[in-house]
Amino acid sequence: MAEFAPTHDITRRRPQTLRTGMVLAIVLVSYFMIVLDNSIIFTGLPQIQADMGLSPGGLAWAQNAYTLVFGGLLLLGARAGDLLGRRRMFVVGLVLFGFASFLVGTAQSETWIIAARAFQGIGAAIVAPASLALITATFPAGRERTRAVAAYGTTAGLGASLGLVVGGALASALSWRAGFFINVPLAIILILAACKYLPAFEAHEGRFDLTGAIASTLGMGALVYGIINAGEQGWTDPVTTWPIALGAAVLIVFVVNERRAKQPILPLRLFASAERSGAAVVRLLFAGTMIAFFFFTTQFFQGVYGWTPLQAGLGFLPMSLVQFVSSLFVSRLTRRFGSAPVLVVGLTLVTAGMAWMTQLTGEAPFLAGAVGPLVLLGLGQGLAFGPLTAAGIAGARAEDAGAASGLVNTAHQLGSTLGVAILTAVAAGAVTLEQHVIDAYLGGTVMLVLALMVAGITLAPHSFPRARQSPATTIADGGSRDARGKEGR
Structure with missing residues (x-):
């Protein structure tokens, strides 16, 4: 996978024709759409279950069919971009994703919606690795790439949070189906923009x-x-x-x-770096806990508080707003303190927020019982996502850049799938919905503690700022000397 070396040549040869701002906008909007779709279904789950008579397992599969296929095919999607051309596959992925969204919106049965969600995962598996790879290929190492990667990480968190608000608003005003129908015109706009503004990266010979x-x-x-x-x-x-x-x-x-x-889809040498390996494990645990948190909390808001889908979506605003604000300071904080310390602080805050959520009861008012932990969760997510994304591509060889990008997204999506599955099983013995959700929060707290431990062991020792080092390059632009040394041998 050697596409990334020539793409830097493109940037140098055509600085006036390559509109990096438009490239970044297309990448971020496309990734936002994919992540949004990962969570927009949550506030509509009670409506979906009522419309189609889904069992708890069927309800979990309506979510997991998407994330499972998404995560399972991500590495192949990254390889397809290298061999068939990044822009071409990006557009193909958008076409598949838009059409699959239409099929989800028109679903009439449990089998239909699960199959359509799996089809969506195929499109997402093509678009997502291309989006992060486009950032690596378009922006030269240094401050520009650091900011672009930070924006990418912020998009992942905001898409997950705002999807709940958007999904809730649409489910209350129209139907849960509307959240999927809006992907169709958005995908068409992105396809047209991609054909006009994305550079035509060279395809390379190889095998799948x-x-x-x-x-x-x-x-x-x-x-x-x-x-x-x-x-x-x-x-x-x-x-x-x-x-x-x-x-x-x-x-x-x-x-x-x-x-x-x-020519493997996942070169095992990527795991030679403790930073990248640790980042993959942390992301799997972190993403799994947070997606499951959305899955269970929207059920609590609607089933225990008796809220409408719109109210449930708005209930996440304290977290979403704080996350957005805190993410704006990530680049400045990483320049001053290093990426790993910011990540560890973010994970600590998220863990504290999740532990606090275990004390939530149906009798406690929303303002007194839920706002505090939601603020901690938002603050922690805003600090953690950017550095965690950067750690996942730290020090990767040019020929492995596509696979490293795919690994980041694979860890996120497979973590999301396993998180919902594991915590659903953990909470299955509860008699009431309230206890069901609290048990899931307890399991999520344990997962976050594990993520924090892994981050402290594998990431923290490598990312403290050094004298005369270019700003914010410790993780995003090459990782530690240790990692570079291993890669170079």
Whole structure:
């Protein structure tokens, strides 16, 4: 995967014709649409369940079908961009995503909506790695790329939060379907803008690692299926144990295949860097907890507080607004203190907010019971997302840039899938909806503590600012000397 070397040449040769502002805008809006769609469904879940008579497992699959296919095919999507051309695949992904959104909006049954959500995941798996790779290819290492990566990380957090508000407003005013229909004209606008403003990056010869793509998707699918079934049938049920065992076996096959493949979709050398490996694990745990938080909290707001979808969406505003404001200071803070300290502080605040949410009850007023922890969660997310994204691509070789970008998004989406599945299973024994949600918060707190520990061990030692170092380049533009040394050997 060697597209990234020539793209820097494009930037140098055509500084007046390449409109980097438009490239960044297209990238951020497209990624915002994808992340938004990941959470816009949450406030409409009670309506969807009522319309189609979904079981709790079916309700979880309406969310997980998207994130599972999205995460499973992300690495293949990144490879497709390298081999077939980044702009071409970006446009193809938008076409698929827009059409799939229309199918979700017109769904009439459980099978239909789950299949359409999976189809959406295919389009997203093509667009998402291209978006982060376009940033790496378009913006030279240094302050420009650091700011672009920070904006990308902020978009991930804001898309997840604002999706709840947008979804709630549309579900209350029109229908849960409206949140998916709006993707159609938005995708068309992005397609036209991409054809006009995105540079035509060179395609390269190579082969697709279909075995790796199929093994990763089937392995994760079986694993998630077993975990979701555990919430309904128990951990000893054969329909739980066999899929989990099969999933683990297929994932071992995936790792073996990646070691032997001449052109793997996930070069295992990416994990030679403790920073990138740690960032992947932290992102998996962090994203899994936060997506599950949205999944359960919207049910609490509507099922326990008795709110409408709009009220439930607006209930997340304290978190969304604080997250937006805090994200504006990330670049300044990382220049002064380093990326990892900012990330660790952000994760600490999110963990504290989640632990505080375990004290929420139906009797506690929203202002007294929920606003405080929501503010902490927003503040922490705003600080954490940018540095965490930068850590995921730290020090990657030019030929591995596409795979590194895919790994960042894969960890996010597979974490989201596993988070909802695991915490649904953890909370399955609760008698009331209120206790169901609180149990999920407890499980989420444990996941965040683990994420904080991993970040402290793998990221913090490598990212403190050094004298005479260019601003904010510790993680985003090359990682530690240790990582560079390993990559260079």
